Amino acid sequence: MDDPGCKQTSVRSQRLSVLDIIGEEQEPEFDRIGALVARLLRVPVALVSIVETDRQFFKSQLGLASPYAESRQTPVSHSFCRLVVQDREPLVVADSRQDDRVKDNPAIQDLGVAAYLGAPIVLGDGRVVGSLCAIEHVAREWSPDDLAILTELAALVATEIDLRAEVKRRKSAEDDLHLMARELEHRVKNAFSMVQAIVSLSLRAPDVAGLRRDLIERIGAVGATQELLATRAGSDVTFAEILKGEVAPYDPGGERLDAVGPAIAVDARDAVFLGMIVHELTTNAVKHGALNPEGQGILSIRWNAEDEGGYRWLVLEWNEDRGANSSPSAKQSVSSGFGTELLDLLIKRQLFGTIERLDSGRGLSLKLRLRLTASPEGGAL
Known part of the structure; x- marks a missing residue:
């Protein structure tokens, strides 16, 4: 005892x-x-x-x-x-x-x-x-x-x-306030930079009618990540939380999403970029892939962390199966044009990563390797 x-x-x-x-x-x-x-x-x-x-x-x-x-x-x-x-x-x-x-x-x-x-x-x-x-x-x-x-x-x-x-x-509280003020300033700058890039790339799109809708959705994704960060009062968020915020609304019954991975904490800068990447992939899956509301597809997501070259890398595998009734000839890819350009900007230039694109005939398969700025481990999912 x-x-x-x-x-x-x-x-x-x-x-x-x-x-x-x-x-x-x-x-x-x-x-x-x-x-x-x-x-x-x-x-x-x-x-x-x-x-x-x-x-x-x-x-x-x-x-x-x-x-x-x-x-x-x-x-x-x-x-x-x-x-x-x-x-x-x-x-x-x-x-x-x-x-x-x-x-x-x-x-x-x-x-x-x-x-x-x-x-x-x-x-x-x-x-x-x-x-x-x-x-x-x-x-x-x-x-x-x-x-x-x-x-x-x-x-x-x-x-x-x-x-x-x-x-x-009180001294600790004052230090926390100064830290939060600097963090807020940093986050606002990141958010504005992201919005500026979205607007700049969107203006090149030929579909003027869809421009307003896409802008609202993409800027909304940035806002959703910022809202998640705001609830943490300066603390990091996990990749799983970012993923859930973007994908879960399209699978209310919990039957079409299979997502498994450790709790990997990411800082505010990386969270914005990761949120946009997941948003683009999710939007593509809803329009053309496994999460299309008229289909019965399954989206499988796996992720883990690897340490290499003095950095921590987020390795993300995104595999879509559009279902048994999908046509083998109906090849799916990430939407061309702006979607591809934005993903390349986020993955290659912002997170210094790589992307492998595959299509098995049943749906899109991607493997992303993304470099994290700061990489403390989060708690269990």
């Missing part, structure tokens, strides 16, 4: 790293509180102790002997403060050698802990992260005033930690 205390300590250690406390040098704000404990309670040792899974770390220490004064930590086996955190209440020990709770603790011998008084450090969200403690080298009866003073000073330690956490949080 799992030990609940171990789980709580593990979570506590994880959160303390966020507070940026563990491993820091001694600081005057905490040292002053330790000095007050020593002066007001007239003790030789005062500690601001943060309890971790396998050790206690002294954010401040006054009066410890070597080597603990230099290392500012002990194994958790030496920790009286662990009991303060565990019980979430003060620990009062008048004579450690006679107290069943601690009489076997090696700190009695190694640190000279004969009497101990500890008050919990309780943060604003209710977490107990350590103890402010006073230590005597001889047995001592602690008074209610001693405990009251220590409790008030422990609250000051908690306030100092909370203030630092809030400052860190």
Whole structure:
């Protein structure tokens, strides 16, 4: 059975790293509180102790002997403060050698802990992260005033930690805002560049009547990708999400699309280009291929990632089967003219990739190899 205390300590250690406390040098704000404990309670040792899974770390220490004064930590086996955190209440020990709770603790011998008084450090969200403690080298009866003073000073330690956490949080939020502003500017530039290319290529098309419709659809595809990116607040999206957004609307019953591949994260720039590539292939499949609403075709899509030449490559296999009733002579290809030109622009010039075109007589088969700008792995699909 799992030990609940171990789980709580593990979570506590994880959160303390966020507070940026563990491993820091001694600081005057905490040292002053330790000095007050020593002066007001007239003790030789005062500690601001943060309890971790396998050790206690002294954010401040006054009066410890070597080597603990230099290392500012002990194994958790030496920790009286662990009991303060565990019980979430003060620990009062008048004579450690006679107290069943601690009489076997090696700190009695190694640190000279004969009497101990500890008050919990309780943060604003209710977490107990350590103890402010006073230590005597001889047995001592602690008074209610001693405990009251220590409790008030422990609250000051908690306030100092909370203030630092809030400052860190606000600074992080400001950094995130600056990062998001730069990312938004970058995305807008990418989107406008993509729209400009679409318009420029579309104006060459001889079918003026279809120009308006095609422009709306293609610019809409750019907008859909931007909308997906906007929901991530600066995080990457996966190729599977881009694919789903473009293809799924044409297979509402989930019977004509067979798409399988790992979760591959792509950045904002690549997402726009990949969205347009998938849009062009999907539009072609709806008009002439496996997703034609009058047919019963199947679209099979497979993808994976390969690392080569210092880059990550997205390898995409797009295979269409128009169905048993399709004519073997009805050859299908990516629409000529603008569609082919746009795909070549996206695949070869923007993503430095390659495209292999095949047709088995049952439908279009493509293999694309596309270079990704940034390539962290995403989570599972």
